[in-house]
Amino acid sequence: xxxxxxxxxxxxxxxxxxxxxxxxxxxxxxxxxxxxxxxxxxxxxxxxxxxxxxxxxxxxxxxxxxxxxxxxxxxxxxxxxxxxxxxxxxxxxxxxxxxxxxxxxxxxxxxxxxxxxxxxxxxxxxxxxxxxxxxxxxxxxxxxxxxxxxxxxxxxxxxxxxxxxxxxxxxxxxxxxxxxxxxxxxxxxxxxxxxxxxxxxxxxxxxxxxxxxxxxxxxxxxxxxxxxxxxxxxxxxxxxxxxxxxxxxxxxxxxxxxxxxxxxxxxxxxxxxxxxxxxxxxxxxxxxxxxxxxxxxxxxxxxxxxxxxxxxxxxxxxxxxxxxxxxxxxxxxxxxxxxxxxxxxxxxxx
Numbered sequence: 230x231x232x233x234x235x236x237x238x239x240x241x242x243x244x245x246x247x248x249x250x251x252x253x254x255x256x257x258x259x260x261x262x263x264x265x266x267x268x269x270x271x272x273x274x275x276x277x278x279x280x281x282x283x284x285x286x287x288x289x290x291x292x293x294x295x296x297x298x299x300x301x302x303x304x305x306x307x308x309x310x311x312x313x314x315x316x317x318x319x320x321x322x323x324x325x326x327x328x329x330x331x332x333x334x335x336x337x338x339x340x341x342x343x344x345x346x347x348x349x350x351x352x353x354x355x356x357x358x359x360x361x362x363x364x365x366x367x368x369x370x371x372x373x374x375x376x377x378x379x380x381x382x383x384x385x386x387x388x389x390x391x392x393x394x395x396x397x398x399x400x401x402x403x404x405x406x407x408x409x410x411x412x413x414x415x416x417x418x419x420x421x422x423x424x425x426x427x428x429x430x431x432x433x434x435x436x437x438x439x440x441x442x443x444x445x446x447x448x449x450x451x452x453x454x455x456x457x458x459x460x461x462x463x464x465x466x467x468x469x470x471x472x473x474x475x476x477x478x479x480x481x482x483x484x485x486x487x488x489x490x491x492x493x494x495x496x497x498x499x500x501x502x503x504x505x506x507x508x509x510x511x512x513x514x515x516x517x518x519x520x521x522x523x524x525x526x527x528x529x530x531x532x533x534x535x536x537x538x539x540x541x542x543x544x545x546x547x548x549x550x551x552x553x554x555x556x557x558x559x560x561x562x563x564x565x566x567x568x569x570x571x572x573x574x575x576x577x578x579x
Contacts, residue, residue: 233312234507234562237484240308241476244301249472251293256396256464259290263380263390265373272372277362284380284395286354288347294475295343301476302339303330305483313487314567316495326494328487335486342482345547346475357399364406378409381460382453392457396464405463409456412437415446423455428466430458474557478545481563485543488565489529499529501568504543506533509560518561533563 231239262285271279310328318324329335358379365375381393394402404426411419420441424434433455440447447455492499508514508522517535524533532540532549540549544561 233309234564236308236312237305237480237562238560240304241301241473241480244297244304244480245472245476247300247472248294248297248476249468251297252291252396252468252471253464254293255291257389259284259286260381260390260393260395265376265380268376268380269372272362272375275366277359280362280376281355281358284358286351286358286395288351291347291350294346294350294471298343298346298475298479299330299339301479302335302342302483303328305480306330306335306487309484309487310491313491316491316497316567318496324491324495326491329490332486332490334489335483338482338486341548342475342479346471350471353399354395357394357397357402360399361394361402361406368410378456382457392453392460394460396467397460398463398467401463401467405456405460408459409452412440412447412452412455413449415440415444417441417444426459428459428462430455430462433458470557474545474559477559478547478556481543481545484565485529485546485563488567491567492529497567500527502529503527503566503568504529504533505564505566507562507564514561515555515559517555518559521561 264283267283268280271277271283306328310326313326316324316326330339361379362375365378370378377393379394381390381395383389384391394405397405407419408423408426410416411423420437423429424437433451436447436451437455446452488502489499492502503525504527505523505525506518506521508518510522514522517537517539520536521533526533530542532542532546534540535551535555537555539551539555541551541555542549543563544559545556547556
C-alpha cells in the first residue's frame, strides 16, 4: 500500500486541475464583464483609478478559487484521517476520530487560505493594471490601445477577449511590455531577447527574425498577435503555478489540522507529537529545503526555520510570513509521530 505521503501527492495531482480551471474561469469572467467604452472614457479623462474600477476586478469573481481550496482542504483531511494511527486516551481507551471540516479551526483555515490567495491576486492585478496605464500614457499610447492591451481584443473566431494582461502577474506583464516595445520599435536586441522567452509562440519566430535582419519594427497587427499569444501563455503559466501551489498548501494545511483534531479528540497534549521535515529527495528540491530535510520539532505549533529565516509549520504554510520563494512548487512533506499511538510504527512516514 502506498504511504500517506504518496497518497497525498497523488491527491494534489488529481485536484490541481480543478484549481487551475477555477483561476482561468475567474479571469474569463472578469474579461467578459468589461465594457471597453467605460474604461476608455475614464482613460480619456486620465482617471486611472476610475479606469481600474471599470474593469470590475472584484474578489467575488474569484469565488471558484475559494471552492477549489475548500475541496482540496476537505479531501486532504479525509485522506489523512483515514490513515491516522490508532489512538488512545490517557486512560488507554480507544479513541474514535472522524475528520470534521466544519470544525471552527478548520473553517478559519479555509477562510484564511482563500482570503490570502484572492487578496494577493487582486492586489497584484490592480498594481499591474495601474503600471500599464501609467506606462502607456508615458509612451504616448491612446486610451483605446491601453484598454485593449489590458482587457484583450475580441477574437473574430471565438467572440471572446484574448491576449489581455488581466491574469498575468506584475512581473510577467513587464516582460510582455518589454517585448511589445521592442517589436514595435525595431529594437534588435529587444527582439532577440523575445526569442529567448520559453513561453513565446514559436510560430511567429520567422517573422521576428526577418524584422531583426532588416532592423525594422513589425506592424502593429503583428505585434498585437505576438504579444497576445505570449500573454495568454503567461496567464496559463500563472494558472498552473497557482493550482499546484495552492492545492499543495490546502492539502498540507488539512493534514496538520487533522492531526490537531486527533490530539483534541484524544485529550492528549501536543508535546507528545514530534514533526519531521521530509524533502522530496531529488535535484529539484530548493536548497533551503534540502537543509531542512530531517529537521525535527516537538508539538504542533513550533515552526521549522528555513536557512532563509522563513518559518513554516508544514510545507506551504504562509501563516507565519513565508514568501513565494519557500512555497511555490514545493513537494516536501512533514512526518507526524504520535508517541502515544498504539500503532506507533505505522505512523512513521506519514
